[in-house]
Amino acid sequence: MRRPLAALAAAAALLAGTAALPAHAYTAEDIAEKMREVGTPESQVQAAYNDMLSGGYDESWYDIAYEELEQDAERFKQRLRDYYGIPAPETPDVTPETPDVPADTLYAPDGAVVERISDAEFIDMSYEAKQAYIDGLDDASKQRFLASLSDKARNSMVKSLPAADQAAFADILIDAADAVGMQMTVDQIGGGTVDYTVRDQEGVVIDRASVGIAIDETGISHTLPYAGAAAAVLASLTGLALVYRAQRRGCE
Numbered sequence: 001m002r003r004p005l006a007a008l009a010a011a012a013a014l015l016a017g018t019a020a021l022p023a024h025a026y027t028a029e030d031i032a033e034k035m036r037e038v039g040t041p042e043s044q045v046q047a048a049y050n051d052m053l054s055g056g057y058d059e060s061w062y063d064i065a066y067e068e069l070e071q072d073a074e075r076f077k078q079r080l081r082d083y084y085g086i087p088a089p090e091t092p093d094v095t096p097e098t099p100d101v102p103a104d105t106l107y108a109p110d111g112a113v114v115e116r117i118s119d120a121e122f123i124d125m126s127y128e129a130k131q132a133y134i135d136g137l138d139d140a141s142k143q144r145f146l147a148s149l150s151d152k153a154r155n156s157m158v159k160s161l162p163a164a165d166q167a168a169f170a171d172i173l174i175d176a177a178d179a180v181g182m183q184m185t186v187d188q189i190g191g192g193t194v195d196y197t198v199r200d201q202e203g204v205v206i207d208r209a210s211v212g213i214a215i216d217e218t219g220i221s222h223t224l225p226y227a228g229a230a231a232a233v234l235a236s237l238t239g240l241a242l243v244y245r246a247q248r249r250g251c252e
Helices: 002-015 028-037 042-053 059-084 119-124 127-135 139-148 151-159 163-179 225-235 245-249
Strands: 183-190 193-199 205-211
Touching: 028 042, 028 059, 028 151, 042 205, 059 127, 059 139, 059 151, 059 163, 119 151, 151 163, 163 183, 163 193
Parallel strands: none
Antiparallel strands: 183 193, 193 205
């Protein structure tokens, strides 16, 4: 459980006099945006944002929360890459220099120019259509396309997956909630879905949601081992709240 350990390590360093605590580099807006990057429902983002504005956090909390959410966001993107067959970038993306071609133009494996679809059009595509569009790009263009998507468009890639595959992202949502000190209870696992409840530090229900809501499942499922692993981990947590608020708020 990375959060309590991170907080304890920071506290130990301060007590030992080996570290100074700088003013936090990140804001409530930064934290909220990172939560959106991992597909956190807007109701939960707003609840966390309002809680941050209420105060009560020490200066290091923002830095720790942001760093942990940044890790969650990268895991989220890597999992999307795995499901959609997008290679991880090894070097900064460079658009091929082609005269009279816009900088955001994408390329097919044979070098032909591919028009960059709008985010709105991409969101409305079915899973099969999204996969076909991505498969029609070369590796560098796949990377650029994923990096260029808005949070909403990127999150639609998860919502378009077959239901069982959507459940594989549940552990990332749990970690994102944990990063901002929310209490998450996994209520039920079954039928390709994970049902959960999110509460604030006072135990008030913020949201009830499901990962893996049943949608059109025609076509081939690209289920990866994540789904089984996530289900096994979450099954052990059924009915248990993940409560880390005390460790995360430091001074309380």
